[in-house]
Amino acid sequence: MSRPPTFTPPPCARAHRLRTGRGDFAVLDASPRTAPRGTALLLPGYTGSKEDFIALLEPLCAAGYRTVSVDGRGQYETEGTDRQETYAQGELARDVLAQAAALDGPVHLLGHSLGGQIARAAVLLDASPFRSLTLMSSGPAQVAEAQQVKVKMLSDALATLSMAEVWEAMLALDPPEDAATDGEALRRRWLLHRPAQLIATGRQLVSEPDRVAELAAAALPFHVLSGERDDTWPVPLLDEMAQRLGARRTRIAGAEHSPNTDRPEQTASALTSFWDSL
Template sequence: MSTPRFLTLPPGVERIDVATSSEPIAALAASPAAGGCELYAAVLVPGFTGSKEDFIGVLQTLAQAGRRVYAIDLPGQYQSPGSNDPSAYSCGALGEAVANFIDSVDEGPVHLLGHSFGGLVTRETVLAAEVPLLSHTLMSSGPGGVTGRSETNARQLMALLGAEPTTELMAQLWWAYFEEPQKASGLPEEIHLFLRERMLGNHPLGLIRMAEEVTSAADRTDELAAVDLPKLVLYGEDDDAWTPEAQADMAKRLHAQRVVIPGAAHSPNVEAPETTASALTAFWNAAEAPYRR
């Protein structure tokens, strides 16, 4: 799971709830501390077991460029309510929820970014073509289901939760498998408590369905490549979810720009926030230049 290094919201960042046509979405909204939003907005989508807080380290810098930036919890994640309908957690359904959020904030065409599992979700938003977009960034994501240790971890979680997951079972698993390792990791107490609260805040059905999706998603790279939209593939040089080689190949197939973040692994937004924010701002500025307000 991505682990934010701090939780205090920077100046210009606020916690909001957005009522969409399907369900309310919890978000962090960042605006420039000084000046207006002269550039187009951006929407950031977290990965499996993640949340909007994973982007705290980049929000202020991204907004200071002169744009409104939203980071969200997907339905069933942390502070966004979930559904008891299993179909609500397919990549397609979650991609539609992202589109509903974009439509509800009414910012016009936006830059869309998906981190890890969020990349599998946002490509569905792009392919559905229901909302206007200026660019699509796949950050530490891949062409299909996750591989390696991350796949193993997701499948173990599915096995432990079983076919009928409950909040009570999730709590038992946290205390049996996660509490002591998290305490031993040396994380500040505030972060440790947040990680526990976030994990137990997930909708149990959403958690297991998203685990199924992140391990079994089909490769839709060729379909995504056919969409005429500026694309960026950005990842850490030491990514251990989808390999750097797999992501480089995906970027080539997408005819996308590619940025490798030195010293980062699977969460460059946390591990190298300033370098990541700089790369995103440069890409977004170039992508929207023909449409500049």
């Protein structure tokens, strides 16, 4: 589970609902004081939320970029249904296209982990709303075998237990050093996620095919960014994907699967360097 250091956005950001042709989405919308150099749309990963990008908002604003992080359908503060088909990858991709349209594109699209696979699906449906695509700690196909086991265990638990019961079970398994964040805010976020969303997107994580060749044909500027270690997709696999895409490749020193929370200043600098180059 991603663990943002805080759930309190910086002064440059406001929380609101982004109205789109596919419904309203909860966002954190951070705008620079002057005319923006561009707009970035940030998609969180599995069990995550828009708050995963809070530490990036201020430095990206300072660099001149309007930055909008979003809760996807059924994530945290965006409403969803109890039907798993609502969260088919194609449906989530169409949500992203609607979000980009509401932001008066073209936007720099970034997806973290599962969010990267949804971002990829959106680009494959229609690349025209996007100025670039950054895949952050998001690999070419299904997650590593050990992560597949964890996702399947979680999905099985969600099918029989309440969200509160699953939270208590996960808390019991967490090492103490991983619980040093705002535990009550994390718990509230977990309880507001729709179980159907987690089950459906978990199935995507363990079965996603390799679509790198299709993506390369989209002819967008690509950026593959990760930490120097990653237990969800091996870093050498991300290196290879970047080569296949002809992408800029960035490894953030000292970061693991979530460079956005592990090393936000360095991550923001890498993002703005890429966007500025375009």
